[in-house]
Amino acid sequence: MLGMPLRRRLRLFVATVTAALLALLATGTASAIQPRGITDEAHLMNDLFWIVTIAGLVVFGLVGAALVYAMIRYRRQNDELPPQFHGGGKIEAAMVGVPVLIVIGLFTISMIILVQIDDKAQDEALTIDVTGFQFSWQFAYNLNDLGTNTDPNAEGTIAVIGTPANDPILYMPVDEPVEFLLKSNDVIHSFYVKDFLYKLDLIPGRVNSFTVTARETGDFSAQCAELCGTNHALMRFTVRVVERDEFDAWVAAEAARQLGDGALVSTSGTQGD
Amino acid sequence: MATVAVPQLSGYHRPAVLDWIMTVDHKRLGILYLYFTLFFFAVGGILALLVRTQLAVADNSFVGNDAYNQIFTMHASAMLFLFIIPVWAGFGNYLVPLQIGAADMAFPRINALSFWMLPPAGILMFAGFIVDGGAADGGWTAYSPLAQQTGVGMDMWIIAVIVLGMSSTIGAANFLVTMFRMRAPGMTMFRMPIFCWTMLVTALLQLLATPVLAAALVMLFIDRNYGGQFFDPNGGGNVVLWQNVFWFYSHPAVYIMILPGMGIVSEILPVFSRKPLFGYKAFVFATIGIGGLGFSVWAHHMFTTGSVLLPFFGFMTFMIGVPTGVKIFNWLGTLWGGSISFPTPMLFAIGFVSMFLIGGINGTYSAAVPVDFALHDTYFVVAHIHYVLFGGSVFAVFGGLYYWFPKIWGRQLNERLGKLHFVLMFVGFNVAFFPMHMLGLDGMPRRIAVYADSAGWEALNMLSTGGAFLIAVSMIPFLIAVVMAFMRPKDQPDDPWEANTLEWATTSPPPDYNFDSLPPVRSERPLFDARHGDEAH
Ligand code: HEM
Numbered sequence: 001m002l003g004m005p006l007r008r009r010l011r012l013f014v015a016t017v018t019a020a021l022l023a024l025l026a027t028g029t030a031s032a033i034q035p036r037g038i039t040d041e042a043h044l045m046n047d048l049f050w051i052v053t054i055a056g057l058v059v060f061g062l063v064g065a066a067l068v069y070a071m072i073r074y075r076r077q078n079d080e081l082p083p084q085f086h087g088g089g090k091i092e093a094a095m096v097g098v099p100v101l102i103v104i105g106l107f108t109i110s111m112i113i114l115v116q117i118d119d120k121a122q123d124e125a126l127t128i129d130v131t132g133f134q135f136s137w138q139f140a141y142n143l144n145d146l147g148t149n150t151d152p153n154a155e156g157t158i159a160v161i162g163t164p165a166n167d168p169i170l171y172m173p174v175d176e177p178v179e180f181l182l183k184s185n186d187v188i189h190s191f192y193v194k195d196f197l198y199k200l201d202l203i204p205g206r207v208n209s210f211t212v213t214a215r216e217t218g219d220f221s222a223q224c225a226e227l228c229g230t231n232h233a234l235m236r237f238t239v240r241v242v243e244r245d246e247f248d249a250w251v252a253a254e255a256a257r258q259l260g261d262g263a264l265v266s267t268s269g270t271q272g273d
Numbered sequence: 274m275a276t277v278a279v280p281q282l283s284g285y286h287r288p289a290v291l292d293w294i295m296t297v298d299h300k301r302l303g304i305l306y307l308y309f310t311l312f313f314f315a316v317g318g319i320l321a322l323l324v325r326t327q328l329a330v331a332d333n334s335f336v337g338n339d340a341y342n343q344i345f346t347m348h349a350s351a352m353l354f355l356f357i358i359p360v361w362a363g364f365g366n367y368l369v370p371l372q373i374g375a376a377d378m379a380f381p382r383i384n385a386l387s388f389w390m391l392p393p394a395g396i397l398m399f400a401g402f403i404v405d406g407g408a409a410d411g412g413w414t415a416y417s418p419l420a421q422q423t424g425v426g427m428d429m430w431i432i433a434v435i436v437l438g439m440s441s442t443i444g445a446a447n448f449l450v451t452m453f454r455m456r457a458p459g460m461t462m463f464r465m466p467i468f469c470w471t472m473l474v475t476a477l478l479q480l481l482a483t484p485v486l487a488a489a490l491v492m493l494f495i496d497r498n499y500g501g502q503f504f505d506p507n508g509g510g511n512v513v514l515w516q517n518v519f520w521f522y523s524h525p526a527v528y529i530m531i532l533p534g535m536g537i538v539s540e541i542l543p544v545f546s547r548k549p550l551f552g553y554k555a556f557v558f559a560t561i562g563i564g565g566l567g568f569s570v571w572a573h574h575m576f577t578t579g580s581v582l583l584p585f586f587g588f589m590t591f592m593i594g595v596p597t598g599v600k601i602f603n604w605l606g607t608l609w610g611g612s613i614s615f616p617t618p619m620l621f622a623i624g625f626v627s628m629f630l631i632g633g634i635n636g637t638y639s640a641a642v643p644v645d646f647a648l649h650d651t652y653f654v655v656a657h658i659h660y661v662l663f664g665g666s667v668f669a670v671f672g673g674l675y676y677w678f679p680k681i682w683g684r685q686l687n688e689r690l691g692k693l694h695f696v697l698m699f700v701g702f703n704v705a706f707f708p709m710h711m712l713g714l715d716g717m718p719r720r721i722a723v724y725a726d727s728a729g730w731e732a733l734n735m736l737s738t739g740g741a742f743l744i745a746v747s748m749i750p751f752l753i754a755v756v757m758a759f760m761r762p763k764d765q766p767d768d769p770w771e772a773n774t775l776e777w778a779t780t781s782p783p784p785d786y787n788f789d790s791l792p793p794v795r796s797e798r799p800l801f802d803a804r805h806g807d808e809a810h
Pocket residue numbers: 414527528530531573574590591593594597632633634636637639640645648649650654657658661662665666
């Protein structure tokens with residue numbers, strides 16, 4: 001009689017914990033579907049994300065199941081002392097061996113993917129100069145460094161400058177490598193585009209760079225990811241990935257607007273050369 | 274009938290308050306540490322509720338952007354520097370001398386000094402809110418050059434953190450000497466209670482790492498006030514240098530924040546499984562291993578700076594998973610084949626194991642360097658931090674409080690209220706922090722005061738805020754249980770839990786001098802041996 005309510009309470013507790021663990025598992029799996037990425041590099045990272053997720057879920061499932069099983073199977077039923085087991089050589093070796101195998105495996109895969117991502121960096125890429133400042137962004141394009149459609153005789157730079165109230169738009173062409181040069185003159189910022197699955201810091205005193213190839217057109221929201229002061233949360237921008245001719249048309253229009261007519265050897269004219 | 278005149282020693286009785294202020298008794302100092310740190314847990318908690326209220330809905334203007342930066346900075350600073358790091362000194366002060374069978378710490382007066390450095394530092398840090406420019410607002414990481422820009426509250430923060438660091442440095446020396454020199458006869462190093470071992474490694478980390486932080490903070494102070502330019506590229510300084518020295522301290526510091534919690538859990542699990550800790554030596558070596566590796570992974574907080582040797586730090590970070598995995602096996606093996614009961618301390622201990630497991634797994638995502646490029650500085654990392662520091666450390670704090678309450682205050686906390694507390698906190702915690710994984714994957718950066726409606730983050734943020742308030746509600750049954758306990762007389766026997774270690778071999782609470790006599794120490798479980806003789810070995 002005395003044991004009944006205790007056992008019932010126990011069972012309730014175990015059921016709650018199991019349910020909670022299962023719910024976590026389910027949400028974990030669902031959430032894992034979220035990151036997608038629109039660049040070649042992001043697709044690589046996404047593969048790694050899945051590998052880590054699967055490894056994590058397996059570890060979580062096994063350990064969680066063992067935990068719940070032990071709590072039910074070995075709950076106290078009488079006053080008898082259980083065997084006083086202290087552990088031993090073989091099991092302790094396994095305790096070290098299993099995690100070693102898991103982490104070496106994951107590390108190796110991470111490095112393979114890291115190398116592949118770095119491999120993508122290419123010289124002939126279109127270059128965009130990104131400067132972060134408190135609290136917005138400047139995106140500058142050098143007219144003789146426009147990637148596949150560069151006119152070496154072109155001179156001048158066009159720039160898009162935002163304000164906290166007016167988010168700037170970063171134009172870039174689809175299906176070709178684009179290199180970003182990141183600079184800051186005040187504090188540290190971080191250039192974070194969720195759909196690149198990538199971020200890199202803008203650090204006063206040094207220039208960071210990375211290259212991506214976008215594979216989807218559209219507008220992608222992005223923002224600063226390193227605390228940089230009062231309006232850090234308002235350092236938002238939009239990445240607009242467009243087809244090459246649309247990009248060229250935009251460059252031509254901006255050049256005309258910012259530099260006056262004739263500053264740019266008409267980009268549309270150099271097309272198809 | 275003959276009477277004997279007993280000479281009165283003195284007619285003067287020191288008022289109780291003075292007694293507490295002048296005390297050099299490790300138990301009283303331990304209790305002062307606990308009161309102090311739990312107070313700042315409450316303060317930090319209120320700041321957290323402000324943060325969660327602001328983020329509950331999109332485009333909110335409950336607090337302004339400036340105020341928000343101060344609030345989240347002071348939330349983290351209070352929780353880390355004024356709660357979780359010193360709370361272990363509180364448990365350690367109370368328990369280490371008792372667990373090794375000593376009468377006090379090695380240097381009782383220095384011990385009092387360590388404690389009394391905390392209140393002025395706490396006041397100084399929070400006084401930032403009333404000065405011009407407000408409290409520190411550069412995050413608890415105080416990245417330069419941002420940390421050069423803000424008002425005098427930042428200088429107060431720097432000085433406060435230096436003082437807190439000095440407190441824990443001399444406290445660490447005290448713990449080490451106590452454990453090396455004052456163990457009871459028969460207590461070899463490998464018979465020391467596992468909580469003491471974790472305090473020992475923690476003290477070593479503090480001794481080696483905290484002075485580095487002090488040096489960095491002094492440099493920052495000079496940069497701010499005397500044109501030092503250590504971290505200013507325009508004067509030949511280096512911005513990333515700050516991050517290197519800061520994390521050289523602060524990565525070991527994350528272990529300072531959790532190792533004693535692991536120790537507490539490793540005391541509780543064996544008692545309520547009625548078995549020894551599975552793989553005691555493996556646990557000790559894993560703890561030492563974590564401490565050692567902890568010094569070689571700092572740059573994993575800097576993967577996106579573009580100036581880190583990625584393969585090395587990625588590898589070392591993964592390697593930390595090995596001793597961590599060993600500990601999970603220690604705990605599972607302890608439960609396995611046991612005779613397990615589930616009083617409140619045990620619930621918190623098992624809560625710790627399950628939540629820390631998640632905290633280890635979601636840490637792996639950031640150790641995989643290319644994945645960290647996506648997740649760094651997003652809410653995913655906020656989830657990780659809290660699964661280890663709240664689901665881990667804070668659950669261990671409460672497990673320890675429920676477990677040692679009868680020893681420290683001579684009374685039991687009500688079991689029903691304790692279980693209610695656990696369930697509410699466990700559910701509230703997961704509701705508050707699990708959605709942050711999804712928010713991070715969906716691109717929400719950390720440390721932002723507002724987000725746009727169009728970002729689509731509102732629903733999960735609302736859910737998370739609900740969980741945060743549920744955690745706050747879970748404190749109510751705890752507080753009621755404490756008040757109820759203090760309304761009762763001290764009625765606890767020496768050893769209410771049938772425990773293993775020496776603190777249970779004396780009265781509850783123990784007398785000033787701790788022990789009338791000590792049982793012989795022939796294993797890491799002297800009280801178990803005394804209860805069961807040799808039958809069980
Ligand atoms: C298997 C174990 C662990 C691994 C692999 C791991 C890995 C990491 C990594 C790579 C980061 C950097 C993430 C980023 O900023 O992008 C990080 C952040 C952090 N970790 Fe862990 N971690 C582990 C355990 C712990 C433990 C035990 C604690 C503390 C008790 C902890 C506390 C923190 C904190 C406080 C931060 C964030 C600091 C900040 O930026 O404010 N971690 N962890």
